[in-house]
Amino acid sequence: MSTTGLQQAVAKMEAAGVMPAAIRTFQDQYARLEQGAAGFIAEETIEPMAEPVKLADLEVDPEQAREALDRTVVVKLNGGLGTSMGLDKAKNLLEVRDGKTFLDIIVQQVLAARAKHGVRLPLLFMNSFRTHDDTLESLAEYPELAVDGLPLAFVQNQEPKLRVDDLTPVEWPEDPSLEWCPPGHGDVYTALYGSGILEQLLQAGFERMMVTNGDNLGASPDATMAGWFAASGAPYAAELCRRTVNDRKGGHLAARRSDGQLILRDTAQTLPEQMHFFTDTDHHPYFHTNNLWVDLRVLHREMAQRDGVLGLPLIRNEKNVDPTRPDSPKVYQMESAMGAAIEVFEGATAICVGRERFLPVKTTNELLLLRSDLYELDEDGLLQARAETPRVELDGHYKLVQDFSRLVPHPLGLRQATSLRVNGEVSFGRDVQVVGDVQVSAAEPRMIEDGTVLA
Structure with missing residues (x-):
C-alpha cells in the first residue's frame, strides 16, 4: 500500500515540475516514515554539549574579517505567510517600525555592511511558491541590490501531504493548493543545489553563507563572525544563545553519546515524557537561534557525493489537510530543519552570541x-x-x-x-x-x- 503511495507522490511531484534532488530527498524521508520513524531523539542517547566559544571574547583582524565577509552570501528564509498572525502575504512584508518592513530593514542592513566594509555580500531570499511574487515585487524597489548577476531569490521546494491512514498523497478538490506543503527549512540545501545556484555562487568566488530566518532582525551581517568562521576551518557553525525561562521551546544542541557528534534536537523531536529535560535551562543551557554559517565548498561536495540527498533527520508533523477544518483528513507533513545539518558535517561547531542577534517575531x-x-x-x-x-x-x-x-x-x-x-x-x-x-x-x-x- 505504501509502495503505491510513494509512486503516486513521486508522479505528482514530477508532474508539478519539482526538481529531481527534492524528489530523491522526499523518497528518502518517505522510507523512514514508512518504517515508523517519528524523528524522536531520546534523552539517554545524548548529553549536554561542551561550553561553546563566545563571540564577545573574539578578536579578529579587521582585514581578515573584511576578506571573509566579501566571500560570504546572506540567505534569508522567507517562505512563511504569517497565517498565525492573520497575514495573507509574505510575513517579511509586514511593517515593523518607522514605516519599514522586515524586508526593508534586511536590505538596509546588507547595503550598510557593503558600504562599511567595501564588500560584495549578495542577499538571497528563499521564498515559497506563496511568497515569491510579492517578494520580487518589493525587491524591485532596490535595483542596487543585485550582485554579479546572481538572483535575488529562489523558490523552496514543495511536496505532497500524505494521508495518515495509507500514506498516499491527499486529495482536496476544494483547494488543491492545500494538498502541498513545504519540506521545512532544511530544504535550503536541496533548493540551492538543485537549482544550480550553489554552483553559481562558487564560480563567482563565494565560499561561505550565513542563513537566518527573515523575521529575525537581529541576525545582521557580521564581519567578526565571518572572519572567525573562515579562520576556524569548520564546515558549519551554529549561533547559540544562553537560555532563559522564556526560551524553553527553541531547539537545542547536544552531543550524541555514540560518537560525540553535535546534533540538533527540536521540540517535535522530544518524547513527551522527556520534555522536562528539554525545558531544563540548566541541563541544556543553550538554544539554537537558527542563525548558521556553512562552507559552500563542503556543502557542494557533500551534496554531490550524496546525489543531492543530505539525509537530514525526519520531523513528522500530523495535521489536517485544511488547517481551518478539524473534520478534514489527517495528514503527515514530512519536514527537516536546516539546523539539523550540523550532524552531517564532521568538525561542525557552535558559537555563543548575544541576545541582540536573536530578535524574532513569531507573535x-x-x-x-x-x-x-x-x-x-x-x-x-x-x-x-x-x-x-x-x-x-x-x-x-x-x-x-x-x-x-x-x-x-x-x-x-x-x-x-x-x-x-x-x-x-x-x-x-x-x-x-x-x-x-x-x-x-x-x-x-x-x-x-x-x-x-x-x-
Missing part, C-alpha cells in the same frame, strides 16, 4: 516589543536595545496583526517596564508609558488615554 507580543521605545533603528538598520526586555503577554484580542494594529496604533513606552499583561479588548493611546509590573484587564472595550502612565 504580536514580540511585534509590540520591536515597535516600542525599547529599540531604536540606527542608520545601518540595526535595532539597538535601550533597556532590558520586559515580559509581554497579550491575550487573543491581539493575536491577529490587523486587530493588534487597531488596538496598539502607537509605540508603547516600555523602557521602565518589567512585565505587561493585557486581558480584554484594550486600546492604547499615544505616549502611554508602562512602569514596573503592569496588568490591564477589561471585561468590555476600554481605552487607555494619551499620556497615561501605567504602574
Whole structure:
C-alpha cells in the first residue's frame, strides 16, 4: 500500500515540475516514515554539549574579517505567510517600525555592511511558491541590490501531504493548493543545489553563507563572525544563545553519546515524557537561534557525493489537510530543519552570541516589543536595545496583526517596564508609558488615554 503511495507522490511531484534532488530527498524521508520513524531523539542517547566559544571574547583582524565577509552570501528564509498572525502575504512584508518592513530593514542592513566594509555580500531570499511574487515585487524597489548577476531569490521546494491512514498523497478538490506543503527549512540545501545556484555562487568566488530566518532582525551581517568562521576551518557553525525561562521551546544542541557528534534536537523531536529535560535551562543551557554559517565548498561536495540527498533527520508533523477544518483528513507533513545539518558535517561547531542577534517575531507580543521605545533603528538598520526586555503577554484580542494594529496604533513606552499583561479588548493611546509590573484587564472595550502612565 505504501509502495503505491510513494509512486503516486513521486508522479505528482514530477508532474508539478519539482526538481529531481527534492524528489530523491522526499523518497528518502518517505522510507523512514514508512518504517515508523517519528524523528524522536531520546534523552539517554545524548548529553549536554561542551561550553561553546563566545563571540564577545573574539578578536579578529579587521582585514581578515573584511576578506571573509566579501566571500560570504546572506540567505534569508522567507517562505512563511504569517497565517498565525492573520497575514495573507509574505510575513517579511509586514511593517515593523518607522514605516519599514522586515524586508526593508534586511536590505538596509546588507547595503550598510557593503558600504562599511567595501564588500560584495549578495542577499538571497528563499521564498515559497506563496511568497515569491510579492517578494520580487518589493525587491524591485532596490535595483542596487543585485550582485554579479546572481538572483535575488529562489523558490523552496514543495511536496505532497500524505494521508495518515495509507500514506498516499491527499486529495482536496476544494483547494488543491492545500494538498502541498513545504519540506521545512532544511530544504535550503536541496533548493540551492538543485537549482544550480550553489554552483553559481562558487564560480563567482563565494565560499561561505550565513542563513537566518527573515523575521529575525537581529541576525545582521557580521564581519567578526565571518572572519572567525573562515579562520576556524569548520564546515558549519551554529549561533547559540544562553537560555532563559522564556526560551524553553527553541531547539537545542547536544552531543550524541555514540560518537560525540553535535546534533540538533527540536521540540517535535522530544518524547513527551522527556520534555522536562528539554525545558531544563540548566541541563541544556543553550538554544539554537537558527542563525548558521556553512562552507559552500563542503556543502557542494557533500551534496554531490550524496546525489543531492543530505539525509537530514525526519520531523513528522500530523495535521489536517485544511488547517481551518478539524473534520478534514489527517495528514503527515514530512519536514527537516536546516539546523539539523550540523550532524552531517564532521568538525561542525557552535558559537555563543548575544541576545541582540536573536530578535524574532513569531507573535504580536514580540511585534509590540520591536515597535516600542525599547529599540531604536540606527542608520545601518540595526535595532539597538535601550533597556532590558520586559515580559509581554497579550491575550487573543491581539493575536491577529490587523486587530493588534487597531488596538496598539502607537509605540508603547516600555523602557521602565518589567512585565505587561493585557486581558480584554484594550486600546492604547499615544505616549502611554508602562512602569514596573503592569496588568490591564477589561471585561468590555476600554481605552487607555494619551499620556497615561501605567504602574
